[in-house]
Amino acid sequence: MRAAVVLLLLVVAEAGAEQSDALATELLAAGCNACHGPDGQGSPPVPALRGRDDLHVLLEGWREAPEAKGRAHIMIRFARALDGADTAALAAHYAADDAP
Ligand code: HEC
Numbered sequence: 001m002r003a004a005v006v007l008l009l010l011v012v013a014e015a016g017a018e019q020s021d022a023l024a025t026e027l028l029a030a031g032c033n034a035c036h037g038p039d040g041q042g043s044p045p046v047p048a049l050r051g052r053d054d055l056h057v058l059l060e061g062w063r064e065a066p067e068a069k070g071r072a073h074i075m076i077r078f079a080r081a082l083d084g085a086d087t088a089a090l091a092a093h094y095a096a097d098d099a100p
Contacts, residue, residue: 025089028082032090040094050093055089063087 033039035046042048047054062079082090 021089025086028086028090029093032078032091051094052093053095054067056087059091060084060085 029040032049035043036042037046037048040049042050048081059079059082063082079087
């Protein structure tokens, strides 16, 4: 019985963690969308993020070798504030076809 309760708690805690991960990604994306347009659709001259599949590469590049990129200086600061998990989550968020 006790084992079943512990198992149930673990399942509930895991579900909660997944939900708060999704919320954290939404919040991060809201920050990006402030410049990149509603839902990352782009707001000229700021490029669109939605539907792109190379965000992970670009963001990791800025984080690890910003001086090698030569452009988008404004993005270096934002990219550096993200860790690998954030970057992957954002890349998946924007690569998804189904806009929320
Ligand atoms: C303060 C405004 C601002 C915020 C906030 C911002 N960006 Fe940007 N971003 C820009 C601008 C401006 C450019 C274009 C810079 C250039 O082309 O040199 C850009 C470029 C990019 C590019 C490159 C696109 C391309 O075609 O080269 C990516 C990827 C990107 N941003 C992702 C993000 C993500 C992800 C976030 C949130 C973590 C974010 N940006 C937050 C202003 C912003």
